[in-house]
Amino acid sequence: MEIRWRKSSFSGGGGSVGGGNCVELAHLSPTTIAVRDSKAPQRGTIRFNTTEMAAWISTIQADNFHRD
Numbered sequence: 001m002e003i004r005w006r007k008s009s010f011s012g013g014g015g016s017v018g019g020g021n022c023v024e025l026a027h028l029s030p031t032t033i034a035v036r037d038s039k040a041p042q043r044g045t046i047r048f049n050t051t052e053m054a055a056w057i058s059t060i061q062a063d064n065f066h067r068d
Helices: 050-061
Strands: 023-029 032-037 046-049
Touching (some): 046 050
């Protein structure tokens, strides 16, 4: 199976939106999504099931990350 990676259209080439810092997503199965760093794909992937992915996106949208 060939994995098709997708990058956000908001991922810029260093501009103000995205700044070239982006993740890529790939559907591995109907219930599994892989995520990797577009700048360093050789570092590997993180896999989420669809429930975990929805929770991760909700957390990002709500800006619920602690910055120390």
